[in-house]
Amino acid sequence: MNLEIIYKNIMMEEGENLNNSHRRQKIIVVGGGPAGVQAALRAQELGAEVTILESNKLGGTAFNEGPAPVRTLARAARLRSDAKLYSQFGLEGNLPKVNFGEAIASANRVAAHANEVWHLTSIVKEQGITVIDEVGPAHFVNRNTVEISDGRQFTGDKIILAVGGKPRKLSIPGNELALSFHDLWQMKELPKRVTVVGGSATGCQLASILIDFGAEVNIVEFADRLSPPSDKDISRRLEAAFLKRGMNVLTETGCDSIEKENGKLKVSFTKNGQRDALETDAVFLMVGWPANVSGLKLEVAGVEMNGPYIKIDEYLQTNVPEILVAGDANGVSMFVQSAAHQARVAAENAVMGAKRIYNPQAIATGSFTEPEYGSVGMTEDQAKIDHDCIIETVDYTGLPRAVMDGRTDGFCKLIVDRKSKLLLGVHVLGSYSAEVIQVAATCIVAKMQIHEIAELELAFPTFTEAIGMTAQRISKKLRLLEKENKSIL
Numbered sequence: 001m002n003l004e005i006i007y008k009n010i011m012m013e014e015g016e017n018l019n020n021s022h023r024r025q026k027i028i029v030v031g032g033g034p035a036g037v038q039a040a041l042r043a044q045e046l047g048a049e050v051t052i053l054e055s056n057k058l059g060g061t062a063f064n065e066g067p068a069p070v071r072t073l074a075r076a077a078r079l080r081s082d083a084k085l086y087s088q089f090g091l092e093g094n095l096p097k098v099n100f101g102e103a104i105a106s107a108n109r110v111a112a113h114a115n116e117v118w119h120l121t122s123i124v125k126e127q128g129i130t131v132i133d134e135v136g137p138a139h140f141v142n143r144n145t146v147e148i149s150d151g152r153q154f155t156g157d158k159i160i161l162a163v164g165g166k167p168r169k170l171s172i173p174g175n176e177l178a179l180s181f182h183d184l185w186q187m188k189e190l191p192k193r194v195t196v197v198g199g200s201a202t203g204c205q206l207a208s209i210l211i212d213f214g215a216e217v218n219i220v221e222f223a224d225r226l227s228p229p230s231d232k233d234i235s236r237r238l239e240a241a242f243l244k245r246g247m248n249v250l251t252e253t254g255c256d257s258i259e260k261e262n263g264k265l266k267v268s269f270t271k272n273g274q275r276d277a278l279e280t281d282a283v284f285l286m287v288g289w290p291a292n293v294s295g296l297k298l299e300v301a302g303v304e305m306n307g308p309y310i311k312i313d314e315y316l317q318t319n320v321p322e323i324l325v326a327g328d329a330n331g332v333s334m335f336v337q338s339a340a341h342q343a344r345v346a347a348e349n350a351v352m353g354a355k356r357i358y359n360p361q362a363i364a365t366g367s368f369t370e371p372e373y374g375s376v377g378m379t380e381d382q383a384k385i386d387h388d389c390i391i392e393t394v395d396y397t398g399l400p401r402a403v404m405d406g407r408t409d410g411f412c413k414l415i416v417d418r419k420s421k422l423l424l425g426v427h428v429l430g431s432y433s434a435e436v437i438q439v440a441a442t443c444i445v446a447k448m449q450i451h452e453i454a455e456l457e458l459a460f461p462t463f464t465e466a467i468g469m470t471a472q473r474i475s476k477k478l479r480l481l482e483k484e485n486k487s488i489l
Contacts, residue, residue: 024047024048024049025047025048025049025156025157025158025350025351026048026049026050026051026155026156026157026158027039027040027043027048027049027050027051027156027157027158027159027160027347027350027351028050028051028053028146028154028155028156028158028159028160029043029050029051029052029053029159029160029162030053030138030146030159030160030161030162030163030296031052031053031054031060031161031162031163031164031327031329032052032053032054032056032057032058032059032060032131032133032162033058033059033060033061033062033063033162033164033327033339034060034062034063034327034336034339034340034343035060035162035164035326035327035328035339035340035342035343036052036054036058036060036160036162036326036327036343037052037058037120037124037343038326038339038340038343038344038347039160039162039326039343039344039346039347039350040052040124040129040347041124041127041129041347042343042344042347042348043160043347043350043351044127044128044129046347046348046351046352047351048347048350048351050128050129050130051129051130051131051132051154051156052124052129052130052131052132052133053132053133053135053138053146053148053154054131054132054133054134054135055134055135055136055137055138056133056134057115057121057133057134058114058115058120058121058124058131058133059111059114059115059120060164061164061165062336062339063111063113063114063120064111064114065111065181065182065185066181066336067336068110068111068113068114069107069108069110069111069185070107070181070205070206070209070368071368072106072107072110073103073104073106073107073209074205074208074209074368074369074370076103076106076107076213077208077209077210077212077213077370078212078370079096080095080096080098080212080213081212081370083095083096085406088406089406098190098213098214100187100188100189100190100213101187101188101189103213104184104185104186104187104188107185108185111185121133132148132152132154135148135149135150136148136149136150137149137295137296138154138296139295139296139297139300140296140297140298140300140301140303141153141300142300142301143159143301143302143320143322143323144156144157144159144322146159157322157350158322158323158324158350158351159322159323159324160323160324160325160326160343160346160347160350161296161310161318161323161324161325161326161329162325162326162327162329162339162343163291163292163293163296163327163329164291164292164327164328164329165289165290165291165292165328165329165334166289166290166291166292166294167180167181167182167285167286167288167289168285168287168288168289168290168308169285170197170255170285170287172255172256172257172258173256173257173258173259174257174258174259174260175258175285177258177259177260177265177283178197178258178283178284178285179282179283179284179285180284180285180286181202181206181284181286184206184284190210190213190214190215191210191215191280191281191282192215192216192281193215193216193217193218193279193280193281193282194207194210194215194216194217194218194280194281194282194283194284195217195218195219195220195265195267195278195280195282195283195284196210196217196218196219196220196283196284196286197220197255197267197283197284197285197286197287198220198221198284198285198286198287198288199219199220199221199223199226199227199228199249199251199286200221200226200227200228200229200286201227201229201365201367202286202289203219203221203284203286203287204219204226204227204238204242204367204369205367205368205369206284206286207219207242207247207369208242208368208369208370211242211245211246211247212245212370216246216248217247217248218247218248218250218267218278218280219242219247219248219249219250220250220253220255220267220269221249221250221251221252221253222252222253222254222255223251223252224251224252225239225251226238226239226242226249226251227367227373230373230375230379230427231375231379231380231381231413231425231427232379232380232381233380233393233411233413233427233429234373234375234427234429237371237409237410237411237429238369238371238373238429239251241370241371241409245370248278250269250271252271252272253269253270253271254269254270254271255267255268255269256268256269256270256275258283261279264279264280264281265279265280265281265282265283266278266279266280267279267280267283288308289328289334290308290309291305291308291309291310291328291329291330291331292328292329293305293310293329298310301320301323302319302320303318303319303320303323304318304319306331307331308331309329309330309331310325310329310330310331311330312324312325312330312332314357314358314359315345315349315354315355315356315357315358316330316342316345316346316349316358317349317354321354324346324349324350325346326339326342326343326345326346327339327342327343330342332358333360333363335363335365337363337364338360338363341358341360342358345357345358361444361445362376362377362441362444362445363376363441364376364437364438364440364441365437366433366434366435366437367433367434368434371407371409371410371429371430371431371433372429372430372431372432372433372434373427373428373429373430373433374427374428374429374433374434374436374437375425375426375427375428375437376425376426376437376440376441376444377415377423377424377425377426377440377444378415378424378425379415379425379427380413380415380425382425383415383417383424383425387417387418387424388417388418388419389415389416389417389418389424390415390416390418390474390477390478391413391414391415391416392413392414392416392470392473392474392477393411393412393413393414393470394411394412394466394469394470394473395408395410395411396408396409396410396411396412396430396463396466398469399412399463399465399466399469400460400461400465401460401461401462401463401465402430402431402463404461405431407430407431409429409430410428410429410430410431410433410463411428411429411430411466412426412427412428412430412436412466412467412469412470413426413427413428413470414426414440414450414467414470414471414474415427416450416474418478420449421449421450421451421478422444422447422448422449422450423440423443423444423448423450423453426440426441426443426444426467428440428463428466430463431463432463432464433463435463435464436463436464436466436467439458439464439467440467443467450471450474450475450478451471451475451478453467453468453471454468454471454472454474454475456468456471
């Protein structure tokens with residue numbers, strides 16, 4: 001008996017080929033970003049015949065235009081920022097000059113790494129997956145069939161949509177004058193003055209990078225604080241850091257129009273009921289990331305939308321059972337790590353039937369601003385709704401590694417349920433936050449009580465120590481409270 005027969009028998013015994021024991025299920029994956037690639041690999045692993053359709057190159061926004069090149073650009077900006085600390089360490093030298101065109105070229109080289117060095121497309125093909133890439137957008141012909149630009153049609157038992165998102169444009173006069181992240185990678189020169197409209201994670205990252213490169217930066221946010229989904233202390237300290245670096249931060253401000261005036265751009269806005277304007281050389285709109293469904297013809301398949309996103313249930317199925325959605329297009333959790341997780345869930349439900357619910361235990365997030373910030377779990381306001389909380393914060397002025405590095409602008413905040421002693425949320429701001437938060441996420445998933453976290457022997461000297469230090473303070477508070485309660489009794 002050869003390996004293929006053994007493999008098929010195992011699959012049948014485990015019930016993973018539920019529809020037909022004599023025919024492999026056909027799965028069509030539309031979109032070749034992290035969600036699409038993961039969905040294709042998992043479906044193939046489960047025994048399906050998989051075809052992945054990608055309008056451009058495999059890798060999606062995450063590798064080609066998003067986190068990968070953005071992080072590279074942020075690294076360049078951080079290196080220049082670090083030069084400002086030379087004198088603290090007995091070093092002499094001038095602040096590096098910025099060759100913005102070369103910085104963009106470096107980021108673009110990293111964007112190409114997935115295909116030109118890792119050979120992502122070849123790797124996926126080697127797994128037995130049919131890859132149809134660089135063919136333009138696909139659209140539905142019926143609920144089981146999609147067609148690509150050259151007229152070829154692909155029919156599957158199930159279709160997994162992993163089409164990602166696209167930059168949202170504001171419905172204001174002059175919106176066509178604004179740029180998005182897509183435009184950033186073609187720029188050759190750094191604008192002298194930049195206005196970023198949208199102060200959530202993506203907008204804050206871009207604003208932080210550009211001011212470190214030497215641009216004058218305005219950031220305009222409609223909400224009452226930067227990074228509105230974040231814990232309020234993250235927002236407060238991030239804004240303070242931006243202001244300290246000379247950024248013009250306008251919160252509770254609506255952007256009304258963009259127009260050309262004397263060779264420059266004029267951005268009109270309303271703040272506290274008062275109209276005003278500022279002059280700038282470039283405007284970036286960072287105001288949302290709706291599903292990339294234009295031209296997909298979802299209505300042909302009968303698929304419903306939920307606002308700007310494709311409507312799904314807890315199994316990541318649309319209202320049409322043959323069609324599932326993973327990643328940004330469903331609007332559930334707009335992170336690469338979530339897209340990859342959802343993709344595996346969607347693939348399993350497509351091949352094996354709708355059994356697995358997408359229910360993430362902890363989603364660790366990090367933003368490459370200066371200073372960085374990271375979060376996992378509930379914010380303070382969210383936790384206080386249903387929990388009796390103990391909250392403790394360690395400022396980085398008391399963290400040995402932060403003092404050693406000259407990077408004391410930061411903190412670590414832990415939110416703990418008083419009764420269960422479990423972590424509800426962790427929020428950090430400062431150097432290496434995107435790395436530090438991974439430990440906190442692990443503690444949450446492992447359901448470690450706060451005294452167990454306090455006993456972790458974390459490496460010294462590191463920024464991760466802040467988690468242990470904060471946990472120790474909370475443990476001490478809990479012990480004192482227990483003693484007080486016993487004395488009262």
